[in-house]
Amino acid sequence: MTTPHPTPTPLAPLFHTLADNIERVVKGKRDTIELALTCLFAEGHLLIEDVPGTGKTTLARCLAASIEADFARVQFTPDLLPSDITGVTVYRQNTGTFEFLPGPVFANIVLGDEINRASPKTQSALLEVMEEGRVTADGTTHPVPRPFMVIATQNSVDMGGTYPLPEAQLDRFLMRITVGYPDHSSEVAVIKGAGTDTTPESLSPVATAREIAELIASATEIQVADALYDYLVRVVAATRTLPDVRLGASPRGSVALLRAVRVRAASQSRPYAFPEDVKALAGPVLAHRLILTPEAELRGVTGMDVIDEVLATVPLDSRARV
Template identity: 85%
Template sequence: MTVPAQHPASGPNDAVSLFAQCFHALADNVERVVKGKRPTVELALTCLFAEGHLLVEDVPGTGKTTLARCLAASLEAEFARVQFTPDLLPSDITGVTVYRQNTGTFDFLPGPVFANVVLGDEINRASPKTQSAMLEVMEERRVTADGRTHPVPRPFMVLATQNSVDMGGTYPLPEAQLDRFLMRVTVGYPDHASEVAVLNGSAAGATPESLSTIASAHHIAEFIQVAQQIQVAEQLYDYIVRITAATRELPDVRLGASPRGSVALARAVRVRAASQGRPYALPEDVKALAEPVLAHRLILTPEAELSGRTGADVVAQVLATVPVPHAGGARV
C-alpha cells in the first residue's frame, strides 16, 4: 500500500484525512514487526511529522533498534545508522573535507547524518564531544565545515537509543542536551500474546527488510506542512503554557520545562490532532503528549530523586492540578 500525495486542490479537511490515512498506514506497517507497541510506534511517527527527534531508552532486547529500522523501511527515504562507540569522532558523523590531488580542490564528503532518518544506536556510549556534534546538527539541521554550511535533507529525524542498564563506560546525556529531543519514550517488555506474535513473525520472516514502502520523503514533507496548519485555539496555547510553567514551581523540581518544551508540545499536539483526522487540536491531545514531551526536560531535586519521584510523576501531578479549558473553546 502506498499513500498518495496530497493533491494541491484538496481542501484542508481532505488534506487532514489523507494525513490520518498515511499516519495509520505507517503505524500498521511498523506493527507487522514491532508487536504490541502501538502507542510507542505512534509517538515515533508523531516525532517524524513534527520534525522532532526521539530518544528511546530501555533495557536491551526490547526492540529499540528494530523500531527505528521498521520506521525507515516504511519510508522511501535516505536512512543511515551510526553505532556509537567511545572512539567515534565527530567527523565520523558529520563528514570530512578532503583534498583531491588530481583536481587541486577540497571536497566535503558528507557523513551519515546527511539522511532523512538517522539511527543513533547507543548514543550514550560516545564521548561528550561526539554527542555534542550530533546534537548540534539535530538543533541547527546543518553542518559547518571549513567555513561552509551544508544543510541536511528535509525531512530530518534522529532516532537515538540508549540502554538504561549496563552504564559502565558510558557518557550519559546531560539534561541540557536531552532538551534537544522532542520526546523520550520507553518500549518496555511486550505482553504475553505480543511476545508470542513476535516469535510467530520471526518464524514467518517478518523483518524490517520485508516491510513494504508506504510513503516517500516527498509525501512526508507535504504532510508536515499539513500538520503545521492544524488550528490551535488561544485557550489551548494558554493551557500548554500553564502546564510548562507549573513544572517550574513545584518544590520537587530544581529546573522545570523551558519555553522550548512549550513549543515542542504545541508541535506534537498538532500532529496528534491530524492523526485523528481533526483540523483542530483539543485538550486531550495535550494531556496525551505532555509526559513524553516534558518529563525528560525536568531536573528534580536530589531529595525527590531519592524518594523515587520521576519526571513522569511530576507531569502527572501537573496535569491533575492545572484546569483544563472547555473542549468547545479549543476549537477555532
C-alpha cells in the first residue's frame, strides 16, 4: 500500500526547537532528549536512571529551562516528609481559618532528585498527584496546573541508604530512560564547554506552558489503524505470558504506550502512527513495569531483554500501517 505524503503536524516544529535548545547543553544525546520530550507531550512522567555524573539532573533542568513555566526541584532525602512535597494546611489565628499552603508539587515541571533516597511513605505521597493531577489534603482536593510532569532521577549503582521504588509508583512513570556515557566527541565538547555558558541556566525558554498544553491536545488527533491497536495490545499482553515474567504490563501500560506512539508520530510530521513507533517506544514505556522471576534475575535477564523478545516474536499485521 502506498504511504500518503506526510502532512506536517503543529507539534513537530516546536518539538524539534525544544530538542535543539536542550542539545546545546546535553551533547550527543538526541535520542534521549527526544524520548524525554515525547514523555512531556504525552502528559507522562519520566524516570531517569543511570550511574552518577552522566547528566540525569542536567537533562531535567534543561527541559524545564526551555519552557516558560513554573519549575520546582525537590532533593529527596530520608528525612523528607510527604507534606514537604504536597503542601500543608495551617491555621491562621488572626482570621480563625485554615489555609492550604501548596508544596513544590504544584509546579508545571517537578524535578525529584534521587527519588529513591526518600522513605516509602514520602514516595507514596506522589502517587495521587502523578496519576490524577491533584492533591487531597484534609478532605479538600487541589488540582495541579497543566501541563504537569514529574521528572525523577535515581542512581542505579549507589544503593546505600536508598529505598527501591514500589511497583505501584514505577507504573505511574510513563517512561524510564537512561542517559548513558557520551561518545568521545561529545565528551570532548562537554569538557571544552565546562565553566562557560553551556549550562541549564544559560538556556532561554523557547515555549510556554500554554503552547505545550495546546500541542498535547493536538497529539490525540493522530490516526491509529485498528490493526495497530491490535498489535500494540498483543505486544503488551505478551509480557504477561513469558516464563521469565512474574507480573507483566497492565492495561495502564497499553494506554501509556499508545499516548507515546501518537506523540512520536506527531513529532515526525505524520498524521498517523506506524508499527515502528510501537517498536521504538515499547522498551522505555514497558520494561520498568515488568516484575521478573527470581530465576530470571539471577540469570541477568532485564526488562529490556523481555521487550526485545516480545517484539521479535509477536507477529505484525500488514494492515497496521495506515
